[in-house]
Amino acid sequence: MNWYYVGWGVIGITAVLLIIFTVKFKRKGGYIVRHYPAVEGLRNATTTALERGLSNDVVLGDAFWSYSYPGLGLHSLSVLPHLLTQEAYASGGLSVSGADGSLVLFAQQIVHQQYADGFSAALAALTLGPALHGPTPSSFTAGVLPQIRLRSVGALALFGNYGAEGLLWAEAVASRGGHVFAGAGALTAQAALFSTVDDLLMGEEIFILPGVLSKTVEDQAGWLVEDVVRAGMMLLLVIGAMLKVLGVL
Amino acid sequence: MKKMLLAALTLIVGLTVLAGYFFRAELSPVLTLIIDWGILLLGVAGLIGLGYLVRMHLARLFRREKGGFYSLIALLGFVFSLAFGLVYSPHHPFFRDLILNVQVPVEASLLAILAVSLLYASLRLIRTRGWTLLSVGFLFGAVLSLILNLAFFREEGNPLLAEMIAFLRGIPMAGGRGILLGMALGGLIVGLRVLFSINRPYGEG
Amino acid sequence: MTLSTLAWGVIGLVLTVMVLSYLIGDNVFFRIAAHVFVGLTAGYFAVIILYQIVWPYLISPLINGTWGERLWMIAPLVLILLLVISQFPKLIKLGTIPLAYLAGLTAALVIGGAVFGTLIPQSRAVVEAFDPNRLSPSANPSWRVIADAGVMLIGTVATLSYFHFGRKSQPADDLEKTERPKVFEVLSKVGQLFIGVTLGGIFTGIFSSAVLALIDRLIFMGGMISQLFGGG
Numbered sequence: 001m002n003w004y005y006v007g008w009g010v011i012g013i014t015a016v017l018l019i020i021f022t023v024k025f026k027r028k029g030g031y032i033v034r035h036y037p038a039v040e041g042l043r044n045a046t047t048t049a050l051e052r053g054l055s056n057d058v059v060l061g062d063a064f065w066s067y068s069y070p071g072l073g074l075h076s077l078s079v080l081p082h083l084l085t086q087e088a089y090a091s092g093g094l095s096v097s098g099a100d101g102s103l104v105l106f107a108q109q110i111v112h113q114q115y116a117d118g119f120s121a122a123l124a125a126l127t128l129g130p131a132l133h134g135p136t137p138s139s140f141t142a143g144v145l146p147q148i149r150l151r152s153v154g155a156l157a158l159f160g161n162y163g164a165e166g167l168l169w170a171e172a173v174a175s176r177g178g179h180v181f182a183g184a185g186a187l188t189a190q191a192a193l194f195s196t197v198d199d200l201l202m203g204e205e206i207f208i209l210p211g212v213l214s215k216t217v218e219d220q221a222g223w224l225v226e227d228v229v230r231a232g233m234m235l236l237l238v239i240g241a242m243l244k245v246l247g248v249l
Numbered sequence: 250m251k252k253m254l255l256a257a258l259t260l261i262v263g264l265t266v267l268a269g270y271f272f273r274a275e276l277s278p279v280l281t282l283i284i285d286w287g288i289l290l291l292g293v294a295g296l297i298g299l300g301y302l303v304r305m306h307l308a309r310l311f312r313r314e315k316g317g318f319y320s321l322i323a324l325l326g327f328v329f330s331l332a333f334g335l336v337y338s339p340h341h342p343f344f345r346d347l348i349l350n351v352q353v354p355v356e357a358s359l360l361a362i363l364a365v366s367l368l369y370a371s372l373r374l375i376r377t378r379g380w381t382l383l384s385v386g387f388l389f390g391a392v393l394s395l396i397l398n399l400a401f402f403r404e405e406g407n408p409l410l411a412e413m414i415a416f417l418r419g420i421p422m423a424g425g426r427g428i429l430l431g432m433a434l435g436g437l438i439v440g441l442r443v444l445f446s447i448n449r450p451y452g453e454g
Numbered sequence: 455m456t457l458s459t460l461a462w463g464v465i466g467l468v469l470t471v472m473v474l475s476y477l478i479g480d481n482v483f484f485r486i487a488a489h490v491f492v493g494l495t496a497g498y499f500a501v502i503i504l505y506q507i508v509w510p511y512l513i514s515p516l517i518n519g520t521w522g523e524r525l526w527m528i529a530p531l532v533l534i535l536l537l538v539i540s541q542f543p544k545l546i547k548l549g550t551i552p553l554a555y556l557a558g559l560t561a562a563l564v565i566g567g568a569v570f571g572t573l574i575p576q577s578r579a580v581v582e583a584f585d586p587n588r589l590s591p592s593a594n595p596s597w598r599v600i601a602d603a604g605v606m607l608i609g610t611v612a613t614l615s616y617f618h619f620g621r622k623s624q625p626a627d628d629l630e631k632t633e634r635p636k637v638f639e640v641l642s643k644v645g646q647l648f649i650g651v652t653l654g655g656i657f658t659g660i661f662s663s664a665v666l667a668l669i670d671r672l673i674f675m676g677g678m679i680s681q682l683f684g685g686g
Contacts, residue, residue: 003574004570004574006574007569007574010569010573011441011565014438015441018442018445018447032620033621034621034631034632034633034634035631035632037632064291065563067571069436070563070568070571071436071437071439071568072436073560074440074557074561075435077448077450078450100295100298101291101294101295101296101297101298102291102294102295102298102556103298105294105297105298105553106450106553108546109451109452109546109549110450112452112546112547113452130301131302131305132298132301133492134495134496135295135302135495135496135499136495138356138491139496141359142488142489142491143323143488143492145476145484145488146316146480146484146488150315164367164664167363167366167367167370168359168362172480187429187652187653188656188660190653190656191656191657192363192367192370192657192660194374194387194657195370195374195377195378195657196370197377198377202428204428204432204435204617207438207439218442218447218448222438222447224620226434226435226438226619227620229434230617231618233434234614237577237581237607237610237611238607238611240581241583241584241607244582256554258555259554259561260558262559262562263559263565264562266562267562267566270566270570282526283559285530286529286530286555287555287556287560288507289512289530289534290533290556291507291556292503292507292508293508293534293537293538294556295499295503295507296500296504297537297538297541300541302492302496316485319488320489322486322489322490322493323489323490323492323493323496325493326492326493326494326496326497327493327494327496327497327500328493329493329494330493330496330501331501332497334498334500334501334505335501335504339502344498346458346462348494351465351490351491351494353466354465354466354467354671354674355469357470357670357671358469358470358473358474358667359473360664360667361667361668361671362473362474363664363667364664364667364668365477367657367660367664371657371661381646382647383646384650385647386646386648386650386654387651387657388650389647389650389654390651390652390654390657390658391655391657391658392654393654394654394655394658412594412595412597415598416601416602419602419605419606420648421652421655422652423606423613423652424609424613424645424650424653426579426606426610427611427614427645427648427649428649429572430572430576430613430614431613431614432568432572433568433571433572433576434568434573436565436567436568436572437564437573440561440562441561441565443557443564444558444561444562449557450553450557451549451553451554451556451557452549452550
């Protein structure tokens with residue numbers, strides 16, 4: 001069997017399904033997903049931080065692209081617009097950072113676009129622009145730890161591509177009474193944060209974001225396609241194994 | 250109109266690179282060009298990103314904010330290593346020694362701090378997660394891996410035990426495969442959404 | 455030991471102590487060491503980008519290339535220019551063009567990497583484990599070949615079912631709103647065990663590396679102190 005063609009088949013089917021369901025849901029219907037308490041935790045924590053006059057920090061990860069987890073950088077950027085609420089702007093305590101120049105530049109454009117789309121420029125001026133605390137994972141950690149102490153961080157949200165060092169950032173915030181939400185994609189991040197972070201989305205769960213923060217037709221189509229392709233893949237694995245045993249494959 | 254043009258640019262670049270997976274030989278010259286330009290842009294983006302770092306520290310220093318002294322230290326370190334590297338090249342022995350003798354101790358020490366944090370975290374596992382299937386599996390996996398890595402069991406002269414240990418070592422791979430497959434599937438959909446401009450990370454809409 | 459080795463050793467020792475002081479809480483020494491590290495790394499990073507990317511991909515073709523090669527450099531030069539001038543607040547929108555280019559390139563690499571780098575190799579490994587040729591002649595006994603393949607398939611499928619987004623069609627209460635449709639819910643219970651075991655194993659791996667780093671630092675500090683004060 002030529003697995004190369006299977007790969008193209010998966011890409012093709014996924015792309016076609018994505019278009020079909022997006023068009024379908026734009027006319028009628030939608031897809032209901034499970035309730036994720038961790039996301040509720042993130043919402044509550046950001047609101048509480050705003051009310052207490054504390055800072056909301058968003059970390060977009062260490063890398064825009066990586067071989068092991070290629071989609072995480074783009075995913076963190078897709079979540080960002082949904083965290084840039086008017087209230088967060090008004091408080092002036094929203095900080096977005098990353099350890100990669102490209103991530104920070106993309107974030108800068110997103111922040112600008114968000115206020116250009118309706119928020120006032122004066123509000124945006126109050127908000128700290130995206131920051132790069134260090135250009136590598138360890139220098140970012142070294143740069144961000146003192147920052148967390150210097151600013152009073154009420155809620156920290158971790159997204160994108162980062163490893164076990166995320167535990168140090170999380171501990172620094174939690175030890176001062178701050179709340180931590182983590183979308184952990186990398187296996188090392190999941191393992192390190194599992195026993196400390198209550199509001200944790202692990203592995204593929206992270207792709208439920210940004211849709212559960214503010215639902216769009218496109219998000220619902222994406223969820224459904226992911227569920228359909230995943231179920232198809234599970235079935236194919238079982239059938240493939242059976243055919244292999246029978247010597248057909 | 251501008252939105253359409255940007256979406257077209259994203260789609261054309263993306264589809265050309267994707268087609269390159271299929272028609273590697275035919276598209277090789279175009280692909281080299283597109284990827285080289287991409288690397289160059291990422292490099293320049295990296296430099297601009299460093300500009301953000303410098304700007305942040307300069308602002309803190311000149312506005313006399315809390316931590317201005319530390320910003321001065323960071324800026325001095327930055328200027329020194331940048332100037333030295335540019336004048337003498339990054340292959341100069343002093344530059345190499347400087348980076349190695351700062352980088353290795355600090356990175357290893359941060360990892361050492363992580364050891365303490367991990368130990369503390371492991372003690373809070375059940376308090377954070379409660380007794381769930383995930384936490385029970387986690388405990389089992391951690392203890393199993395610890396026992397196997399410590400070579401607690403003597404395999405010599407006992408082929409059955411050796412086979413059992415090899416089998417147990419393979420169990421975590423099953424969950425890992427499932428997680429990686431899920432991540433790949435999520436990545437595929439994120440990539441397609443950006444390619445079709447459903448998501449526009451460059452900011453337009 | 456030469457004077458320069460000793461001097462570098464002392465710098466390493468001081469930085470190690472300053473960073474490890476974070477264990478007793480955030481303090482001025484940790485902050486100083488952290489900022490020295492950030493500054494030096496940022497400068498080094500800039501030098502590496504200039505030497506390994508900007509010079510070979512931009513400056514060198516412009517200086518040493520043929521006229522044809524120089525003409526091809528117009529497009530990236532324009533993209534770079536747009537990216538740089540977009541840093542002026544009033545011209546920020548110009549940055550969308552080079553970033554749209556990067557987004558397209560990255561999206562394609564994400565799709566290709568996800569499918570041909572992970573999806574296909576991982577699926578293939580699960581299916582290939584059931585190859586009957588592995589049973590004989592094989593270095594491993596048949597029970598292990600069968601058990602390995604079975605666990606791999608069950609673990610992978612069950613783990614995947616844990617990530618199902620959709621929920622039960624008619625949930626009776628809030629708890630059921632967090633549950634998957636029946637088949638996926640049952641499979642996901644097994645999946646949770648497998649995910650837990652995997653993360654537990656990885657946790658131990660990270661912990662071991664971190665403890666080794668801690669031991670390495672302690673040995674380094676001990677060695678340096680005995681050399682400085684014990685004459686050794």
